[in-house]
Amino acid sequence: MARRLSRSQSLRAVLGSLAIAGALLWQPAAQAEQAGVWQQVQKAGVLKCGAAVAAPYVMRDAASAKYSGYFVDLCRDFGERVLKVKVEFVDTNWDNLVAGLQGGKWDLAMALNQTPERALAVAFSTAATDYQISLLLNKDNPKLAQAGETLTDYDKPGVTFAVMSGTAADKAISAVIKQGTVMRLPGMDETRLAVMSRRADVLVDASDTNHLFAIANPTWAKEVMPKPALAKQGVAFGVRRDISWVDMQVLNIYLTQRRETGEIAALVDKASEQVNAQKAP
CATH class of the missing domain: 3.40.190.10 (Periplasmic binding protein-like II)
Structure with a gap:
């Protein structure tokens, strides 16, 4: 048997329904107001x-x-x-x-x-x-003759990593290198010169820029995509x-x-x- 609602209960039910309806009507309006960047x-x-x-x-x-x-x-x-x-x-x-x-x-x-x-x-x-950090090295570097694709192949005493200071590459390589030396330099040109002059053994940079550099220097440069991926x-x-x-x-x-x-x-x-x-x- 259905229970009859009192007048006060009926009023509260009506007001509640109006509040819900008002909220639903307000949401699209609020969203439309916010959608104004473009x-x-x-x-x-x-x-x-x-x-x-x-x-x-x-x-x-x-x-x-x-x-x-x-x-x-x-x-x-x-x-x-x-x-x-x-x-x-x-x-x-x-x-x-x-x-x-x-x-x-x-x-x-x-x-x-x-x-x-x-x-x-x-x-x-x-x-x-997509962005990923890669390693670029001189393929004739005797220190890295047996190095493969894992970072542990490069993280050795006496191996120097050149990286632009303050970049994502700097943060990523600094977190994983335990035995090698990280050489932080102010700009990309300086890091590349360090590897070209063999003051550094490995250039650490974005894979797309390292790829361009390797293509431009095919006689000596070799790019390595470390596994697992570094800072992808x-x-x-x-x-x-x-x-x-x-x-x-x-x-x-x-x-x-x-x-x-x-x-x-x-x-x-x-x-x-x-x-x-x-x-x-």
Whole structure:
């Protein structure tokens, strides 16, 4: 037998139903209000991309100040073709790339490695490409004649690893080398010169840049992809953490489609050829 509700119980039930309905109506409205990053960019008429130089991701011609590289191509294409706005590249460095994004100086930070520490400060798009640290050595180096693909083959007393100070490669190699010596240098050119002059035995850098260097120096250079993989991470666009799910989807769908069709791989090849052409005598 059904129990009849009192007037007060009926009123509470009606009010509860109205509250639930109001909450459901409010959620799409709140989401729509938050989904404004790309709308703001379109209103301003310009997409600003923070640019810290690291070939072949982001490159800058010293004479013309023009930017190139495959993340530059992606940023330009996303702004012009998807958002229908002009694209502006804002010069910065790796120390300030995340801070500038947080401060609203640019809308996208290009070529950020996806790390848990950075994810505390910014949000990441889906990865455009993958990052992994590799080893580059002189294949005639007698110290490494028997070395294979494991890090223990290289982590020996008397073996020196050259790495750019403060980079992801520096952090990764410093955590695993116990017997060898880590030589920290201020720039990529210095690390390469150290290996070329044999002041160092192993160059530790991103696999794509080491691959380019090996291709440019086939007579002596050998690249090794250590197993297990060292610091394998996605390389993505950084965006503000308050970006809405809707706006993030726009960028992620764009990147996924371009990666799956092989277009990003083609952009990587183009940027790599450019780097090698610039270094050719």
